[in-house]
Amino acid sequence: MMTLTIDGKQVQVEGGATILDAAKQLDIEIPTLCYHPAIEPYSACRVCLVQIIEGDRSHLAASCSYPAEEGLVVRTDSSEVLEARKMVVELLLARAPKAEKIRELAAKMGVEKPRFPVDENGDDCILCGLCVRACEEVVGKSVVNFINRGAEREVTTAFGEPSEECITCGACALVCPTECIKIEEADQIRHSDMQLGPPKAIYVPFAQAVPNVPVIDTESCIHSQTEQCKICEKFCEPEAITFDTEEKERELDVGAIILATGYKPFDPARVPQYGYGRLPNVISGLEFEIMSNASGPTGGSIVLQDGSSPKSVGILHCVGSRDENNNPYCSRVCCMYAMKFAHLVREKLHDAQVYELYIDVRAFGKGYEEFYQRVLSEDVIFIRGKGAEVTEVAEKPEEEGKLVIKCEDTLLAELRRLPVDMVILAVGLEPQADAEDVAHTFSLSCTDDGFFLEQHPKLAPVSTSSDGLMIAGACQSPKDIPDSVAQGAAAAAEALSLIDAGRVEIEPITSVIDEELCAGCKTCIELCPYTAIEFDEEEKISKVTEVLCKGCGTCVAACPSGAAQQRGFSDKQILAELEGALLVQVS
Amino acid sequence: MADDAFEPRIVGFLCRWCSYQGADLAGVSRMKYPPNVIPIRVMCSGRVDPSFVLKAFADGADGVLICGCHPGDCHYQKGNYNVMRRIPLLHALLDQFGIDRARVRLEWVSASEGARFGQVVSEITETVRSLGPLNWARQVHTEEEVLAP
Numbered sequence: 160m161m162t163l164t165i166d167g168k169q170v171q172v173e174g175g176a177t178i179l180d181a182a183k184q185l186d187i188e189i190p191t192l193c194y195h196p197a198i199e200p201y202s203a204c205r206v207c208l209v210q211i212i213e214g215d216r217s218h219l220a221a222s223c224s225y226p227a228e229e230g231l232v233v234r235t236d237s238s239e240v241l242e243a244r245k246m247v248v249e250l251l252l253a254r255a256p257k258a259e260k261i262r263e264l265a266a267k268m269g270v271e272k273p274r275f276p277v278d279e280n281g282d283d284c285i286l287c288g289l290c291v292r293a294c295e296e297v298v299g300k301s302v303v304n305f306i307n308r309g310a311e312r313e314v315t316t317a318f319g320e321p322s323e324e325c326i327t328c329g330a331c332a333l334v335c336p337t338e339c340i341k342i343e344e345a346d347q348i349r350h351s352d353m354q355l356g357p358p359k360a361i362y363v364p365f366a367q368a369v370p371n372v373p374v375i376d377t378e379s380c381i382h383s384q385t386e387q388c389k390i391c392e393k394f395c396e397p398e399a400i401t402f403d404t405e406e407k408e409r410e411l412d413v414g415a416i417i418l419a420t421g422y423k424p425f426d427p428a429r430v431p432q433y434g435y436g437r438l439p440n441v442i443s444g445l446e447f448e449i450m451s452n453a454s455g456p457t458g459g460s461i462v463l464q465d466g467s468s469p470k471s472v473g474i475l476h477c478v479g480s481r482d483e484n485n486n487p488y489c490s491r492v493c494c495m496y497a498m499k500f501a502h503l504v505r506e507k508l509h510d511a512q513v514y515e516l517y518i519d520v521r522a523f524g525k526g527y528e529e530f531y532q533r534v535l536s537e538d539v540i541f542i543r544g545k546g547a548e549v550t551e552v553a554e555k556p557e558e559e560g561k562l563v564i565k566c567e568d569t570l571l572a573e574l575r576r577l578p579v580d581m582v583i584l585a586v587g588l589e590p591q592a593d594a595e596d597v598a599h600t601f602s603l604s605c606t607d608d609g610f611f612l613e614q615h616p617k618l619a620p621v622s623t624s625s626d627g628l629m630i631a632g633a634c635q636s637p638k639d640i641p642d643s644v645a646q647g648a649a650a651a652a653e654a655l656s657l658i659d660a661g662r663v664e665i666e667p668i669t670s671v672i673d674e675e676l677c678a679g680c681k682t683c684i685e686l687c688p689y690t691a692i693e694f695d696e697e698e699k700i701s702k703v704t705e706v707l708c709k710g711c712g713t714c715v716a717a718c719p720s721g722a723a724q725q726r727g728f729s730d731k732q733i734l735a736e737l738e739g740a741l742l743v744q745v746s
Numbered sequence: 747m748a749d750d751a752f753e754p755r756i757v758g759f760l761c762r763w764c765s766y767q768g769a770d771l772a773g774v775s776r777m778k779y780p781p782n783v784i785p786i787r788v789m790c791s792g793r794v795d796p797s798f799v800l801k802a803f804a805d806g807a808d809g810v811l812i813c814g815c816h817p818g819d820c821h822y823q824k825g826n827y828n829v830m831r832r833i834p835l836l837h838a839l840l841d842q843f844g845i846d847r848a849r850v851r852l853e854w855v856s857a858s859e860g861a862r863f864g865q866v867v868s869e870i871t872e873t874v875r876s877l878g879p880l881n882w883a884r885q886v887h888t889e890e891e892v893l894a895p
Contacts (some may be wrong), residue, residue: 604823624823668789688823711822712793716832728788734801737757740784741805 162430163529164230165209178209178233189222189235190244190264192251192336193287196297196392198685200224201288204336205247206264210234210676218349219243222629241268249273254282258337258456283339290340300324301386303331315736328360348464352443353449353456361391375400404430415627415654419647420597422633425479425486425586432583433475434549438562439464441582443478443494451503459508461581469580471512472504473564475546480587481518488608490587490637491546494521498531499586501539505622513539514577516546516566523683542572542577549582588637601628602690621650624709625689626663629653668710670703685725754874756809758783758867761791763821764856765813769858779864780871783811791815792825796836799850809849809874811866816854826854833877844873848873849880 162171172181177200182189192204202221212232219239234240236528245268250256252265263269288305295301300323303314316322332340360380365371381388382402392400427443440463442450453459463469474497478708480490495515501513515534521540522531523557535541544567553559554576561578570573589596590609598605603623604612609746611630614622622630629650631642636691659661672683673691677700684692684701686711691707692714694700701716703723712725721730760766766787772779784807788794791814799810812825812833829852837847851873853866 213895624821686828688825698774709822711790711825712788713790713825713828716782716793716828724791725793728793730795730797733786733788733798736786737802737805737807740757740786740801741807742754 161227161228161231163227163231163233168406172227174589176227178220178225178231179207181227182209182222182233182235183219187235188490189447191223191269192260192264192285192287193290195293195334197393198289198292198334200556201292203284203287204251206244206251206375208240208243208247210237210240219462220446231719237478242358243261244268245270249274251285253277254281255285255337255339258283258285258339261285261337270728283338284314287312287336289334289336292312293330297388297390298326298328298330298381298386299707307744326384327383328379329682330381348457348462348466350450351436351439360534372399381575386427390701406650414658415629415718416601416627417631417650417654418597418601418634419604419631419650420591420634420635422588423591425490425587426588427478427584429485430478430482431681432548433478433546433582434551434562435584438549438551438582440469440562440580441584442587443584444493444500447500448496449584451507459507461504463580469504469511469633470508471514471561471577471584472501472581473514473516473549473577474583474585475549475564475577476502476517476585477545477556478584479589486589486608489521489639490638491521492639493585493587493623495524495527495530495639497583498534498539500583500585502534504535505537512579514564514579515539515541516544517541518543518545524639542568542575542627543565544568544575553578558676577661584734588633589739590634594634601625602688603628603630608636610634621646621653627654663706666708666710668725669705669708669710670710670714670725671705672701672703672718672720673724674698674700674702676720678722680719682717682719686713686717688713752810752875752879754782754871755806755880756783756811756867756870756874757807758785758811758813759791759794759798760785760787760824760855761793761814761821762787762789764815765791765863766811767857768855768863770861771857772863773852773860773864775860777860780782782871782874783867790822790825792820792822792828794829794832796832798841799836803845803849804880808850808880809870810879811870812850812852813855813863813866814852819856820881832875838889839843845880846877848875 160171160173163181165185165187168185170181170185172184179189179194189207193201194207196457200223202224204222207222208219211216211220212234214497226464228519237452247268248264251261252270255261256277256279265278267371274627274725291304294303302322303316305312306315327342329342332342361375363371374539378381389402392402402452404665424443424445427433433740435443450457451459451461459469476497479485480488480493497515504511504513507631522528546564547568548565550563550565556580558576561580562582564577564582565578566575582698594609595605597710602625606612611634611689612623613620613630613635614624620635621631623630630645631650632638635646679699681701684694689707689709691704692701693704695702710725712728715723715725724730760769768786769785791812794812802810812829814829815821817826821827831854833850836850840850842845851870855863855866861892
């Protein structure tokens with residue numbers, strides 16, 4: 160530890176600390192431009208100059224790199240320091256007149272118009288080297304560096320060409336004090352690439368996230384790509400960040416299981432007549448939802464691929480639903496969300512024309528019909544007729560450069576062509592891609608449409624045929640948020656009542672396998688729909704897990720040796736029934 | 747009606763969740779159908795062992811009706827698929843015995859199909875009536891009979 164004096168105040172610092180670090184401890188403000196706490200100092204900008212006093216001699220030094228020494232005497236507020244800093248800022252202002260940070264410093268120090276020739280058309284780069292150091296030290300890529308010397312010195316990539324090494328992490332743009340480095344979209348806006356949430360590698364997913372802590376997106380995280388950076392770990396005071404965690408498998412002993420595995424949106428590429436993926440500005444419902452979100456990639460603006468606002472939007476209902484070529488069922492939520500989109504477009508783009516192409520309007524819930532009436536009053540044009548095709552081929556001058564929706568307006572009994580700028584496909588809901596595998600894992604059945612089978616569609620919508628296994632939400636059938644929440648509560652209540660009882664009632668008519676007779680053929684094991692029979696590897700026989708057995712008797716009928724018998728319905732008992740029914744004469 | 751007119755004796759294996767309840771519904775609804783089927787309740791049509799059918803014949807039945815839940819609706823997921831596989835094999839076996847396979851019939855009757863149960867019972871009763879009594883003893887020979895010169 161060393162003790163030094165800054166502006167008459169004493170401060171103790173550890174070895175390796177700079178004067179800037181010591182001043183920070185004393186809350187003495189020293190301006191910086193080319194300094195960043197996570198990067199090695201370079202002392203390029205000279206704004207952090209301080210005066211070091213040794214006896215009756217003194218000299219100026221850059222505090223960001225000058226090492227603290229025992230007994231050092233420093234002044235940050237002397238006239239020499241302030242005059243020097245003023246000159247530095249004046250020079251910088253002449254070089255980078257548009258830079259916000261430099262203008263602020265100039266205003267604070269009382270620097271007005273620089274006496275030097277001002278470079279109005281320059282790129283504002285002050286050669287501070289932060290981008291160079293960040294890319295090299297933090298990211299480990301060294302994409303940009305200094306070239307030339309003196310007046311020709313500049314920062315650029317190798318040979319001035321776009322670098323293949325650049326991972327577009329944005330570190331250079333982030334640290335640049337004059338904002339002369341910008342990240343730009345090279346291509347057009349791609350609706351299908353839009354994601355919700357800030358585009359950082361470490362971020363809180365959204366304001367209401369539970370738990371409300373940041374997560375690291377390993378795809379954009381620099382460390383996962385270059386093994387370097389880890390700045391977040393360095394800066395986290397409670398040391399809550401670690402890069403060493405690995406996936407772990409855990410075994411849990413539970414009394415009840417609730418499956419709430421959700422749904423997958425219908426892929427509109429499966430209805431190629433609408434041009435999704437082929438025509439520009441044909442987007443799916445979820446993509447529109449992401450774009451219109453205020454914390455989304457466009458800040459909530461509705462934009463076409465070229466960045467402009469659409470003047471007309473067509474919203475097609477029943478994409479993939481009520482369709483014998485895809486899903487015959489109704490996905491329940493799409494009419495409402497399609498009308499929500501119409502409402503949003505009318506709200507954000509006052510002059511936009513919005514068309515809703517529907518088969519039926521299903522506004523079944525509380526307040527839903529009233530919302531439909533409201534959307535009608537907002538001059539949204541409702542056309543009763545499923546969209547037949549979306550095409551770019553224009554037949555009239557007003558269709559040039561637009562998407563044309565072809566449909567039959569069944570109320571007017573006319574075929575219509577609607578030229579629009581954007582087409583939104585109100586896609587339906589499907590079971591998750593792995594729903595069958597999940598069902599198989601839990602010995603659950605699926606209905607024809609692939610959603611999980613409930614015990615009874617009216618009387619037991621969240622139970623399944625296996626006691627203790629409940630389903631809730633869209634995995635059982637397409638539904639909206641209020642219904643999903645209600646089912647979640649119902650499933651939780653059922654689980655609670657089950658585990659709260661402390662005991663489970665099981666069927667007495669279970670199957671039992673005679674260990675003497677069982678030959679270990681395993682025929683019964685494959686047949687059991689409840690995986691209630693296990694093969695004992697040591698004894699080489701099959702055994703029934705009583706608590707899982709539901710008493711169907713399938714294994715008993717299949718058992719070749721008669722080892723498996725069902726309590727109450729054994730072979731002996733049934734054969735005796737037959738004798739009693741047929742042989743005993745009753746007059 | 748002649749006293750010695752042949753009345754078929756048919757054993758019906760009914761699954762507890764669908765067909766037995768369907769039969770119950772027929773009764774509760776006071777439907778009229780022939781009384782020739784003797785119901786034997788099992789938990790699932792998958793419990794029905796083909797040997798039960800042969801035992802029924804051996805004990806004097808002229809026909810056997812097996813009823814279960816409709817495919818896809820089995821209370822125990824897929825028990826009815828098992829009986830669906832066993833009965834064709836049994837039919838092939840009966841052909842070898844020289845027993846008309848129309849005497850053994852597999853039907854799907856759900857718990858709400860009371861009328862259908864009555865219908866099925868009527869049909870199999872008439873079928874077996876026209877086939878005549880099975881007379882198992884006539885079918886099955888003793889060892890002496892087989893070896894007799």
